[in-house]
Amino acid sequence: xxxxxKLDEAKLCLKAGRVTLPYPVESPGTPExxxxxxxxxxSKCIGCAGCANNCPAREILVFDLCQEIRILKYLGLxxxxxxxxAEVCPEKAITMSRDFETATDHIGDxxxxxxxxxxxCQRCGRCFKVPTVLEELKMKGYRFDDLRNDRWIFRSQSRLxxxxxxxxxxxDLD
Amino acid sequence: xxxxxxxxxxxxxxxVYHANSGGCNGCDIEVLNAxxxxxxxxxxxxxxxxxxxxxxxxxxxGPAMRSTASALKRAYEAMPAPKLVFAIGSCACGGGxxxxxxxxxxxxxxxxxxxxxxxxxxxxxEAIIYGVAVALGLVDKKVAxxxxxxxxxxxxxxxxxxxxxxxxxxxxEKAEKV
Amino acid sequence: xxxxxxxxxxxxxMGMVLLVAPFAQGVLRKITARIQSRQGPPLLQxxxxxxxxLGKEDIESGECPVMQQFAAYLSLAVVLTLACVLPMGFASxxxxxxxxxxxxxxxxxxxxxxxxxxxxxxxxxxxLGTSREMMxxxxxxxxxxxxxxxxxxxxxxxxxxxxxxxxxxxAVGIPxxxxxxxAAMLLSFQAxxxxxxxxxxxxxxxLMEGPLAEYSGPKLALFKYAQMxxxxxxxxxxxxxxxxxxxxxxxxxxxxxxxxxxxxxxxLVTLVAATHARYRIDQAMRFFASLVGVAFVxxxxxxxxx
Numbered sequence: 001x002x003x004x005x006k007l008d009e010a011k012l013c014l015k016a017g018r019v020t021l022p023y024p025v026e027s028p029g030t031p032e033x034x035x036x037x038x039x040x041x042x043s044k045c046i047g048c049a050g051c052a053n054n055c056p057a058r059e060i061l062v063f064d065l066c067q068e069i070r071i072l073k074y075l076g077l078x079x080x081x082x083x084x085x086a087e088v089c090p091e092k093a094i095t096m097s098r099d100f101e102t103a104t105d106h107i108g109d110x111x112x113x114x115x116x117x118x119x120x121c122q123r124c125g126r127c128f129k130v131p132t133v134l135e136e137l138k139m140k141g142y143r144f145d146d147l148r149n150d151r152w153i154f155r156s157q158s159r160l161x162x163x164x165x166x167x168x169x170x171x172d173l174d
Numbered sequence: 175x176x177x178x179x180x181x182x183x184x185x186x187x188x189x190v191y192h193a194n195s196g197g198c199n200g201c202d203i204e205v206l207n208a209x210x211x212x213x214x215x216x217x218x219x220x221x222x223x224x225x226x227x228x229x230x231x232x233x234x235x236g237p238a239m240r241s242t243a244s245a246l247k248r249a250y251e252a253m254p255a256p257k258l259v260f261a262i263g264s265c266a267c268g269g270g271x272x273x274x275x276x277x278x279x280x281x282x283x284x285x286x287x288x289x290x291x292x293x294x295x296x297x298x299x300e301a302i303i304y305g306v307a308v309a310l311g312l313v314d315k316k317v318a319x320x321x322x323x324x325x326x327x328x329x330x331x332x333x334x335x336x337x338x339x340x341x342x343x344x345x346x347e348k349a350e351k352v
Numbered sequence: 353x354x355x356x357x358x359x360x361x362x363x364x365x366m367g368m369v370l371l372v373a374p375f376a377q378g379v380l381r382k383i384t385a386r387i388q389s390r391q392g393p394p395l396l397q398x399x400x401x402x403x404x405x406l407g408k409e410d411i412e413s414g415e416c417p418v419m420q421q422f423a424a425y426l427s428l429a430v431v432l433t434l435a436c437v438l439p440m441g442f443a444s445x446x447x448x449x450x451x452x453x454x455x456x457x458x459x460x461x462x463x464x465x466x467x468x469x470x471x472x473x474x475x476x477x478x479x480l481g482t483s484r485e486m487m488x489x490x491x492x493x494x495x496x497x498x499x500x501x502x503x504x505x506x507x508x509x510x511x512x513x514x515x516x517x518x519x520x521x522x523a524v525g526i527p528x529x530x531x532x533x534x535a536a537m538l539l540s541f542q543a544x545x546x547x548x549x550x551x552x553x554x555x556x557x558x559l560m561e562g563p564l565a566e567y568s569g570p571k572l573a574l575f576k577y578a579q580m581x582x583x584x585x586x587x588x589x590x591x592x593x594x595x596x597x598x599x600x601x602x603x604x605x606x607x608x609x610x611x612x613x614x615x616x617x618x619x620l621v622t623l624v625a626a627t628h629a630r631y632r633i634d635q636a637m638r639f640f641a642s643l644v645g646v647a648f649v650x651x652x653x654x655x656x657x658x
Contacts (some may be wrong), residue, residue, distance in 0.1 A: 006627045016389040020214040023300055024307045042322035057264070057271045077268030077281070080295035103292045103305030104315050107267060110293065112320040180407025186400040211390030216381075219393055219400060225477075227411065227568040230404070254409040254568040 035083045036099040040074060040112050044093035047072065047116040051085035051094060060085065070118050076110025184230065184256065185310050187219035191229030191253070195246045195282070197236025200296040201263035205233060208299040215303060218310070226252040234288070237265045237272055238279045250286040258289045258309065262302060267291045361445035362436040369435040373580040374398035376615070380583075380622045387626040398580065405573035414566040415474030423472055424571040427465035427578035434458050434585045437512070439592055441607030444512045451510040456497045459589075462582060463489045466553070469575065470563025481562035484633050485553035491640035492543050498647040499533050499593055502654045516589075518596035520654075529654035534594050536647050540640065541590065545583045547621055549628040550636055583621070587614040 021028055030036070047070045052060035057078040063071040086094040102110060194202055208215045209222060223229050226249045238246060250259065259282075264270045266282045273280060282288055292305035307313045378395040385392020414420055437446050437455055444450070467489070470482030503515040506522030506529075521530035543550035553562055564575055591613045598609045631639070 006624075009627050010387055010623060013387045013389055018386070018391055019211050019389050020217065020391040021212060021300075023213060023303050024313055028300070037317075040320075040322075057268075057273065075268070077291075077293065078264050078270055078273055079293065080264050080271055082295075099316075100294065100298050100301045101304045102294070102317050103290060103301065103308045104317050105290050105308075107291050109315070109317045109319055113322070115321075115323040177407060180403050183400045183403040184407065187397060187404045189401075211388055214385075214390040214392075216385065216393050217391045219397055221401075225565045227413070227566060228564075228572060230408070252411070252413075254411050256408070 030098045030100065034098050034100075035081050035096040037076075037081065037097055037102055037110070038074070038079070038083075038085060038094050039097050040072070040114055041093045041095070042114045042116065044091045045072070045089075045114060045116060046091055046093075047118050048090065050088045050090065054084045054088045056080070056082060056084065065115075068118050070116050072114045072116065074112045076112070077107045079110075181256075187221070188231050188306075188310075189221050189223045189229045190231045190233055191223055191226045191249070192233045193226075193235075193246060193249050195234065195236045195242040196239035196277075197263065197265050201235040201265075201294075204296045204299050204302060205235075205262065208302045213299040213303060215306070218306065220306070226250075227254065229253055230256070231258045231260060232286075233260050233262055234266045234282045234286070235262050236282075237269050238282050238285045239277050240279055241277065243279055243285050246282070246285055259286055260290045260292060260305060260309070261288045262292045262294075262305075263297060264293050264295045267293045270295070358445045358447075361442060365435045365438070365440050365445065366432045368440060369432065369581050369584050370577075372611070373577065373584050374402060376583055376618050377580045379615070380618060380625070383619070383622045384626045387623075398576075402573050402577060405576065406570050408569035410569040410571065413568075414472060414478075416472045419468065419472035420567065420571065423465055423468040424567070424574040426468070427462070428574045428581070430458060430462045430465060431578045431581035431585060434462065435581070438585065438588045439512070439516055440588050441610035442603065444516065447511070447513050450512060452500050452504055452512065452515050453510065455512070456500060459496055460489075460493050462578075462585075463493060465578070466563055469567070473563065473566035475566055477565045478563050481553045481565070485563060487633060487637060488543065488550070488552060488640070491637055491644060492540065494644050495536060495540050495640075495647055496544070496589070498644075498651050499537055502529050502533055502651055503593060505651070505654045516592040516596075518592075518594065520593060524657070528658045529650040530594075532646060532650040532653070536643050536650070537590060537594065540643050541586070541617075542621060542624055543636070543640070544586045545621060546579065547625040549624075549631045551630065552633050552636060583618065584614060587617045590617060 049060075049062045049070075049072070052062045052072070057080055059075050059077075059079045061073045061075070063073070065071060081096065083096050086092075086096050104110065192202070192205060207213060209220075226232065230253070232250060232253060234246070250257075261267050261282050265272065266288075269278060269281045272278045279285070290305055290309050292302055294301050297305075304313065308315050375395070375398075377398040378393070381397065382392040382395055412420075434455075437444060437450050437458065463485075466485055467482055470478045470485065499520060500515060503519035503522070504510055507514045507519045509515070520533050521527040540550075542548070546553075564572065567575060588610075591610065595613055598606060601609065
C-alpha cells in the first residue's frame with residue numbers, strides 16, 4: 001500500500017497500452033467453429049423436417065399445404081444457435097454461418113420461410129428424389145411392353161405418341 | 175431550443191440499467207464483458223448505473239417469469255422518459271428454450287414494450303455493441319426476412335387437360351418437358 | 353468601484369467553476385480509463401451527460417418532493433457560493449464580507465445537502481446511504497476546520513486574505529503543524545471529493561444506489577454538477593491553504609498558475625482513485641479517527657507557536 005507500489009501498479013497498467021478493439025469500425029474475425037445464425041439452403045432441402053423434430057426451442061415449423069407443397073418456417077426469435085438442426089440434416093442444407101451481427105428492431109426480420117415442392121410419385125403418392133438421367137433410362141413408369149411380340153421395350157422418353165422409337169416394332173395403344 | 179439540444183445529446187451518453195428477470199446469467203456475463211477494456215463500451219458514453227431512475231436504457235435478459243413480472247414492470251415504469259428497452263439473448267427476445275415451461279410467461283415483450291432485439295445464446299459482446307450501434311444509428315442492420323418459393327415444378331404432371339386426342343392416339347402436349 | 357470589481361470577480365469565479373468542473377471530471381474519467389488500458393469516454397463526456405439529464409422527464413418520487421427540489425437547488429447554490437468566497441487566482445471577492453467561520457459553515461452545508469437529499473427521498477437504499485454519509489461527515493468535517501483554525505491561530509486573524517494564504521506554515525523555524533496538517537489533508541482529500549477509496553455513500557451507485565437513488569432528470573443533473581464542482585472547490589481550498597506560492601504574480605500568470613495547480617491536484621486524485629479499492633465504512637471510520645487525532649496534535653502544536 002505504499003506510494004511506490006501504487007506507482008509501480010500504475011506503470012504496469014500503462015505498459016499494456018490501449019487494448020480496446022475498434023469494434024464497429026473494424027470487425028475482428030470469428031473463430032473457425034463459431035456457431036452463428038443458421039442459414040437454410042432451399043435448393044438442397046428435401047423437406048424431411050428432421051431439423052424441426054430436433055430443435056430444442058421448437059423454432060422450425062412445418063406445414064403441408066397439399067400433397068406436394070410443404071412450408072418450412074424458421075422463426076428465429078427463440079433460436080439458441082445450438083446447431084442441432086445442422087447436425088441432423090441429411091442433405092447438409094443448413095449451415096451455421098459465422099454471422100453474429102443480428103440485432104434488429106423487428107423480431108420478424110430473422111425469419112426464413114421456405115416453400116418446397118415435394119416430389120411425390122404419381123402412382124403411389126410417396127416422396128422420392130428426382131432421378132438422374134441415367135436412372136431415368138430404367139424408369140418403370142408407364143410401360144409400353146410389346147405384348148403381341150413378347151418383347152420388353154425400354155424407353156428413354158415416355159411418350160404417348162404414335163411414332164415408334166424402334167423401327168421394327170409397331171406399338172398398339174388402347 | 176435547449177430542449178432540442180438536450181434531446182440530441184441523448185445518443186451521446188446512454189446510461190444503462192441492467193435487469194435480469196430470471197435468466198441463466200450467461201447474457202449478464204456477456205454484458206459485463208462489453209464493459210471491460212477489450213470491448214470498451216464506455217467510449218460511446220455508456221455507463222452502468224444502479225438505479226432505474228437514473229437510467230435511459232434497460233437491458234433485459236432472461237424470459238419474463240411469473241415471479242419477477244411485476245418487478246420488471248415496476249422497474250420499467252420507474253425509468254424517466256425518453257427510454258429504450260433492449261432485449262438481450264434469445265430468452266428475452268422470444269422466450270428461449272423455456273418458452274413453454276411452467277414458470278415462464280414468455281418473452282419480455284409480453285410485459286414491457288421492447289425497442290431492440292439482440293438474439294444469441296449468449297450474444298457475443300461484439301453483437302451487443304453492434305446492437306447498441308444499430309440503436310444509435312451508427313451502422314445499418316443486416317438481417318432481413320428470407321423467403322423461398324419453388325415456382326417451377328421439376329416433374330411433369332399429366333394433367334387431363336393437356337392430353338389431346340387425335341383419332342386413336344393420345345398426344346401429350348408438353349412432351350419436351352418429359 | 354471596488355464593489356464592481358468584487359461582483360465581477362465573484363461572477364468570474366462562478367463561471368469558471370461551472371465551465372471547468374465537468375472538464376475536470378472528463379479528464380479524470382479519461383485518465384482512469386487509460387490506466388485501465390482502455391480507450392475511455394471522450395473528454396467532453398460529462399457535458400453530454402449533464403445536458404442529457406436536463407432533457408429527461410422529472411419523475412416525482414420519494415417521500416417529500418418539495419424538500420427534494422430544495423435539496424437539489426441548495427447543493428448547486430452552496431457550491432457556487434463557495435466559488436465566490438474562495439480566492440481562485442486573485443484575491444477572494446468576498447474579502448470584506450466573509451471570514452473563516454463562514455467558510456467552515458459553508459463547507460459543512462455542502463455536505464448536509466447530500467444528507468437532505470437522501471432523507472427527503474426516504475426509500476430504503478437512500479436512508480442506508482444517508483446514514484453512511486452522516487458517519488463519514490462526522491469524522492471528516494473537523495479536518496478542514498482544524499486546518500483553517502491552525503491557519504487562523506498562526507496569523508491571529510480570521511480574515512480570508514490572511515488565512516487562505518499558506519498560513520499553516522506560519523510558525524517560525526520548521527512549521528511542524530503545517531507539515532502535519534498537509535500530510536493529514538493529503539491523506540483525507542479523497543474523502544472530501546467523494547472518490548475511491550472513500551466514496552462509501554454517494555458514488556457507490558455500483559454497490560447500492562445511495563442517497564441519490566430517487567432522483568431523475570434535472571434534479572439529478574444539479575446534484576451531479578454540484579459533485580463535480582466540489583472537486584474544483586476543494587482543490588482550490590487546498591491550493592490556497594497549502595500551496596499558495598506564486599499567487600502574488602500579475603493577473604494572467606497567477607490565475608493560470610492557480611488552475612495548473614488545481615489540475616495537478618485532480619491528476620493526483622485520479623491516480624489514487626484508479627489504483628485503490630473502496631474502503632468499508634468501519635475501516636474508513638478508523639482511518640478518519642486516527643487522522644483527526646493527528647490533526648488535534650497539530651492544533652496543539654500551533655497554539656504553542658510551533
